[in-house]
Amino acid sequence: MLAVAVQPAAAQAPAPERSITQVTGDLYRFQNNQHFGLYLLTRAGVIVADPINRDTANWLKGEIAARHNNAKVAAVVYSHHHWDHASGADAFEGARVLGRPEMVSALQGPAATTGLGAQAAADANRDGLLQRTEATGAMAQNFAAFDADGNGGLSAREIFLGQHRDVTAPADIWRNPIREFTLGGKIVELHHVGGTHAADLTYIHFPVERALLVVDVISPGRLPNIAADYNEAHQFELLDKAASFQATHIIGGHGLSGTKADLDAQKAYFTELRAAVQASINAGQTVEQAKASVKMEKYANWIAYRDRIGPNVEGMYAVLKR
Ligand SMILES: [Zn+2]
Structure with a gap:
């Protein structure tokens, strides 16, 4: 008798969607699924804005060398420290890494006593930690690596440090509100927001x-996301600040490479969403009724519309009720 054990192929994550697009001149936008960064060619090497993650940075290093005469990444700048944009700079050996002092402190992670916060919803047994059965995504995949104290549960601190383990802290720390960085005849300005x-x-x-x-x-x-801390005045300040630059390309770390018209459109969306949700509140609707009635169909062709319109109405409803 011949017994052949057939192993099912391990479930493979789909290959990431990656691309490189020229924005203008020596400036290029690169993609890893829903995340985007930029790179700028200079005579003294390449400046990367947001390496995204380790795999993307390694891929990008190869693409830059292949497309641009063996060019190397000489500097990395960050939009902010969050792991899903800032991971992977180590792939660029010898690159100068610039960042804010707030980034250095944030990367220390929350105190050991910090509660789970937004992750608390997954804490089914309410012990303040996420056990293997409660963890999802990267936390579940890298559970043992995240669980630094090996007690079988992830604290907020362990989750943060695990998620940010591939983020390279800046060595070149800029403290003024604006840092002008020049390299190989090119200029990048960093504006602290x-x-x-x-x-x-x-x-x-x-x-x-x-x-x-x-x-x-x-x-x-x-x-957009309408988070619990959404504040229209603050959001409009961020939009106005972006509009104040002499820029014809307004490029997202998510979404499109757009123009200033996209800033106006974002403002209009927030304003119209607020008015529509306020009208539904004034009509005595519950949040479920508001979600059923406020569809903002004018924006149905925007990225993430299907996933976010419901949570956006819910978020705005909570903000206006507050
Ligand atoms: Zn972020």
Whole structure:
């Protein structure tokens, strides 16, 4: 008798969607699925804005060498410290890494006593830790690596440090509100924005290319998130600040590479969503009724519309009821 054990092929994650697009001149936008960064060619090497993650950075290093006469990455700048944009700079050996002092402190991670916060919903047994059965995504895949103290549960601190393990802390720390960085005859301006999304949030301006990279707080052509801390005055300040640059390209870390018209469109979306949800509140609707009635169909062609319109109505409803 011949017994043949057939192993089912391990479930493979789909290959990431990656691309490189010229924005203008020596400025290029690169993609890893829903995340985007930029790179600028200079005579003294390449400047990368947001390496995204280790795999993307390794891929990008190869693409840059292949496309641009064996060019190497000489510098990395960050929009902010969050792991899903800032990981992977180590792939670029010898590159100078610039960042805010707030980034250095944020990367220390929350105190060991910090509660799970947004992750608490997954804490089914309410012990303040996420066990293997409660963890999802990267936390579940890298559970043992995240669980630094090996007690079988992830604290907020362990989750943060695990998620940010591939983020290279900056060695070149800029403290003034604006840092002008020049390399190989090219200029990048870093403008500290700060605020609620991340204390180190930075707009990255390429004055010669007339391009501005805005990450997370503005995503051209994509429905925003209305988080619990949403504040319209603050959001409009961020949009006005972006509009104040001499930039013809307004480029998102998510969404599109757009123009200033996309900033106006974002403002209109927030204004119209607020008015529509307020009208439904005034009509005595529950949040479920508001979600059923407020569809913002004018924006149905925006990225993430289907996933976000419901949560956006719910978020705005909570903000207006507050
Ligand atoms: Zn972020």
